[in-house]
Amino acid sequence: MHRFQYKAYRRSFAGTFANARESFAKREGLMIRLEDRDGRVGFGEVAPIVSFGSESFASAFSVAESLGEQVAFERVLPELAGYPCLRWACESALDMIAREGVWEELEKPWPICGLVADLGDLASVEEKLGMHYQCLKFKIGKKSLIEELKALDRVIELSEGKVQIRLDANGTLDMRTAIGWLERVAGLPVEFIEQPLPVGAEVEMRRLSADFPTLLALDESVDSVDDLKRWRDQQWPGLYVIKPSLSGSLLALGEELSGGAGDCVFSSSLETKIGESNAIGFAIRQSGHGRALGFGVERLFADRNVGLELGPFLQKGGLASSDDLESLWNLT
Structure with a gap:
């Protein structure tokens, strides 16, 4: 009990x-x-x-x-x-x-991907470049393809092409627009495009993946551990964006990833430092050190010290201690 x-x-x-x-x-x-x-x-x-x-x-x-x-x-x-x-x-x-509140230790700093919600928000891009982020994520599909491609060009120019870029459509693109994106970003420093088409269009996304060099990542299509298992069994050719806090079971997700998590990108569900520490701690145990963690979200919020202030890298000791979590609990 x-x-x-x-x-x-x-x-x-x-x-x-x-x-x-x-x-x-x-x-x-x-x-x-x-x-x-x-x-x-x-x-x-x-x-x-x-x-x-x-x-x-x-x-x-x-x-x-x-x-x-x-x-x-x-x-x-x-x-x-x-x-x-x-x-x-x-x-x-x-x-x-x-675990008695003890987190796994990092062998070396783990890059954090900073989220900028709007491709046209160059002020936020400049801020994150000044903080030495190596990876930035942008939401796409909010404006016309032409407008967003121009904004992407400005981001790449500003970063001198030295920063990895992730583009997240949240399943809102149609096939024609998705092709337009994939044609344009081939050869650019775009790590992957996340969920370009809606849930249910995975066959079409598999075709796109075969036709273009840029990796595609499933996100909404792998909400649950059962979804992840199904697409891994069907050998989806790209990546999986895993939001541990939404997955349904730490034990089941750990079992599914026990053979390796090299095809996974771990991502935030907009939690406080409690959920972030648990999710990142899980990621460390599963993969040790992989692609940049998708937890660079704290600047989205008006408050401070409720979430983890990670910066461009997760450092040793960067997760919240039991005392930190008790303090947050007492303040809530």
Whole structure:
């Protein structure tokens, strides 16, 4: 049995944050705190994004409210299968207790990919270049193809072509526009285009992958561990963007990636430092050091010290300590 506590939070964005499909005014989620009979504590976070197939904040809150203060998780976890974010949060907190709050150590700094929501936001690009980011991610599909290609040219000119670029369409492009992007970025420092076509158009994306040299990455198409397993079994030729906090089960995701995670890019679900530390800690255990981590999101928010201030590299000791997480819990 574990003592189960939860708190809701709401964070404001520093400005308008939107992709081609939706805009976000606030970020709502739940922090959870578990304590075992020996007084050991673990934290988890419920950070839902409904458009990625997760439960809603309201439904997660309702289930958390129904669990009671003393919970037998060996019985409860299977019942949370329809609540992927809540299950991930509980398994993460249990895992933190088992590890006694100790994170895996990095062998060397791990690059962080900084998110700039708008390709035309050159001020943010200049800021991140001044901080020595080696990888930047942009949302595309928000304006016309011609406008965004011109903006991409300006970014590459500003960075002198020395920074890896990720382009995320959130599944909103049509085939003609996707081809236009792939024709233009061939030979440019574009690491990959993320989910160019909607969920359900994976066969068409596989054809695009065969016709053009730039890698494609599935994101919305691999919301769950079952989705990831299916596309890995079918030998998808590109990459997978994994948002651990949305995956549904730390244990199941760890088992799926136990043979290697070289084809995965680990990414934020816009969590606080609780969810970020759990997700990045998981990534370290699975891959040690891979492609740049997609967690450069903290400048999107108006508050400070709620998320991890990672900068362009995750450094040794860069994840939140148990004391840090307890302090955040007490302040919420």
